[in-house]
Amino acid sequence: MQSQLTRLEVLAPEHWQAREAAHQRRASRFTAPYLDRRSAGRKHPVEDFLFTYYTQKPGQLLRWHPGAGVVLTGEAAAERADWKYYRPLSAAECADQGIDDGGAVTFDAERFRRERAETVSFTRIILSGTAARPARFACFGLHEWAMAYKSQLNGVRHEYLDLRLGAEGTDGVVEASRINCSHFDAFRFYTPQAAPLNTLQPTRDNQRHMEQPGCLHANMDLYKWAYKLSPALPSELVMDCFELSWRIREMDMQASPYDLAAWGYEPIRIETAEGRAQYAAAQRGFAEESQRLRSRLLAALELIDR
Known part of the structure; x- marks a missing residue:
């Protein structure tokens, strides 16, 4: 001792x-x-x-x-x-x-x-595997658009929000785009008509092999992995992950098909070349920040093992 x-x-x-x-x-x-x-x-x-x-x-x-x-x-x-x-x-x-x-x-x-051996093991697998893979920056936030695809048939997830381009305009962006979502917990909310349009087919089983550090949702999930390890982690680190996730959520919804003007958010118009460039630049910044947090989380996991 x-x-x-x-x-x-x-x-x-x-x-x-x-x-x-x-x-x-x-x-x-x-x-x-x-x-x-x-x-x-x-x-x-x-x-x-x-x-x-x-x-x-x-x-x-x-x-x-x-x-x-x-x-x-x-x-x-x-x-x-x-x-x-x-x-x-x-x-x-x-x-x-x-x-x-x-x-x-x-x-x-x-x-x-x-008591938490399985959680610790899976978290280490997700964090280390994601950190080791190359980041991809060509998704342009289209996962949110795929969740609103064919809204005339499916409705929309946020029923109190209007679609910025309307239902037909939203569908047109989806149909004119290459959708490359690698994150299962985004993909699982696609409408039935949008799921076959994704170039990848992420599942819960292959999640540990598909997570990559350019993905906004994988980076938001650093907060999830941090609080799942509580109280083994200092709360200051959990809050760093929370605040990153908060800022990513803001950007994610700015790039979504929803009209958020009433809440004070300017859209990132990913249906345009300028908007996609803006999105990818912010995505790269979040990826770099997230990789630093992954390193800190993995170091904290080492303390648990001592």
Whole structure:
């Protein structure tokens, strides 16, 4: 046990509680407006997505965790002893770390590895495989258009939004384009008429082989993989992934067939050459940022294994 504990970072109450408060301020910028809208029965086509599509609840996002390799000290830390995947340090462990035996707690890596082994393994496969593949930048956000294809027959996913080019104009863009979506969780929402038009046929089974770092949805999903590893990851890293996903969602919907003028969003007109160039440039920037986050997530996975 001693060799393991010498690698832990010990945080005094004033230090970790300051980080906790900063995290809650950071997260509440996103959670508070969403909760207000939800209470009022209002929808937002861009800003609701991370709270309705993904499974982490606003309260879970607000809760701060230091991640693996950290000891929290003080009376307030003792309250976490009953939180899932936390454990109190024994008197001997506290003495080994040179801290008072007053309720110090740390992440329970052994229990997490035992109970979440499948999640850890799959996340490592997805992250490392995606990071190693070349990025592709020729999808131009057409997945959202494929989800609205033949809306006269299928309706639209966002029934309270108008199509910017109308139903026929939307169909015309789909039919005149080469659709190259590699992400199963986007492809599965295609209309029945659009699915055969995709040059690829992603499935849940081949997901681990098809994810690539140019894909906006694969990059948005960094938030999903981060919160699935909670509380093993520091919440600051989870929020970095969340904020990236938030900005990608904005761009994704700007390039969609929907008219978002009422919400203050200018369209990225991917039906034009200029719009496609604008989309691809932003996509490249997100890909570079996402690769850096993947590296940080993979490094955090290594801490879990220690």
